[in-house]
Amino acid sequence: MIAYENATKRYGAKTALDALTVQVRSGHVTGLLGPNGAGKSTAMRLLLGLDRPTQGGVTIDGVPYARLKQPLRAVGAHLDARSCHPRRSARAHLLGLARHAGLPAGRVDEVIEVVGLESVARRRAGGFSLGMGQRLGIAAALLGDPAVLVLDEPMNGLDTDGVRWIRSLLQSFAAEGRTVLVSSHLMAEMHQTVDRVIVMGKGRLLADCTTRELVASVADVTVLRTPDLAGLDGLVEALEREGMSAEREAPGTLSITGGSIERIGDLAFERGVRVHSLSSTPATLEEGYLRLVEDEFEFRRAATPAGETVAIGGAGR
Numbered sequence: 552m553i554a555y556e557n558a559t560k561r562y563g564a565k566t567a568l569d570a571l572t573v574q575v576r577s578g579h580v581t582g583l584l585g586p587n588g589a590g591k592s593t594a595m596r597l598l599l600g601l602d603r604p605t606q607g608g609v610t611i612d613g614v615p616y617a618r619l620k621q622p623l624r625a626v627g628a629h630l631d632a633r634s635c636h637p638r639r640s641a642r643a644h645l646l647g648l649a650r651h652a653g654l655p656a657g658r659v660d661e662v663i664e665v666v667g668l669e670s671v672a673r674r675r676a677g678g679f680s681l682g683m684g685q686r687l688g689i690a691a692a693l694l695g696d697p698a699v700l701v702l703d704e705p706m707n708g709l710d711t712d713g714v715r716w717i718r719s720l721l722q723s724f725a726a727e728g729r730t731v732l733v734s735s736h737l738m739a740e741m742h743q744t745v746d747r748v749i750v751m752g753k754g755r756l757l758a759d760c761t762t763r764e765l766v767a768s769v770a771d772v773t774v775l776r777t778p779d780l781a782g783l784d785g786l787v788e789a790l791e792r793e794g795m796s797a798e799r800e801a802p803g804t805l806s807i808t809g810g811s812i813e814r815i816g817d818l819a820f821e822r823g824v825r826v827h828s829l830s831s832t833p834a835t836l837e838e839g840y841l842r843l844v845e846d847e848f849e850f851r852r853a854a855t856p857a858g859e860t861v862a863i864g865g866a867g868r
């Protein structure tokens with residue numbers, strides 16, 4: 552388990568991380584989400600001892616990174632797909648890391664196979680595509696067979712097959728009881744990959760909950776189309792009486808939230824409104840995330856007053 556306790560990082564007047572207290576649980580794939588500049592990389596850098604906190608700190612199973620006896624065996628990290636020397640081969644790069652950590656050379660060939668780089672392992676990493684660089688970085692993170700895996704934007708540059716591969720890798724890693732922390736801006740991918748989320752904005756914690764809870768904080772939208780324009784007013788009244796909200800889109804089209812598709816269909820039937828189509832669009836992680844961070848875009852909107860952590864807990868739709 553990773554535990555942030557009041558972790559704060561200031562760069563001069565800039566507070567990159569503002570008293571972050573949160574735990575990243577083992578046995579889960581946890582997504583670290585937030586707009587540009589939210590403090591995600593800073594949080595990861597503090598965790599890996601690459602930066603010192605101004606206040607507070609981070610521990611891995613109770614121990615700060617700097618005091619881990621065998622760091623590569625405790626934590627595998629991949630922060631930058633271009634971190635390998637361009638003239639070294641992928642295999643030589645991994646062998647250097649393995650030697651430094653006292654790991655057997657055989658482990659290098661194992662991780663090369665796990666990430667699918669066998670055919671290019673002896674080629675210079677400088678010629679690698681972004682996706683191949685990601686695979687190499689992940690291979691380095693896996694070298695020590697660590698209990699904790701920390702990956703910054705690992706899906707960038709991966710093709711569809713690569714994204715599926717990394718999803719199943721992270722999920723099987725967590726299923727073994729290990730801890731996985733992964734950041735990404737690719738919300739559709741994260742929706743399918745992570746089962747918990749930590750959302751940050753401007754250095755502060757905005758949410759720490761399950762993916763399901765964050766998605767459930769947004770209502771499904773049901774769209775109803777009818778040729779029966781005269782019956783619409785009565786139907787809208789009936790929907791609103793049951794606590795739903797109905798917006799008129801195009802003529803004869805209602806966009807309804809706050810009720811089940813079955814109940815909406817029944818109400819239309821009861822009111823004698825002919826329905827040509829009725830379809831429900833499930834809420835997504837992206838919608839839940841955007842609702843949470845709408846005032847947190849450092850590079851798009853003016854600053855807002857400090858907000859509170861949003862507690863999301865099994866909200867119904």
Ligand SMILES: Nc1ncnc2c1ncn2[C@@H]1O[C@H](COP(=O)(O)OP(=O)(O)OP(=O)(O)O)[C@@H](O)[C@H]1O
Pocket residue numbers: 562565566567585586587588589590591592593594
């Ligand atoms: N070395 C540094 N010196 C000064 N400011 C920094 C430094 N590192 C980060 N910051 C600032 O701290 C804030 C948080 O940056 P950080 O890189 O952690 O955000 P992030 O959530 O990882 O963003 P992104 O999604 O763009 O990678 C930003 O405003 C950034 O400009």
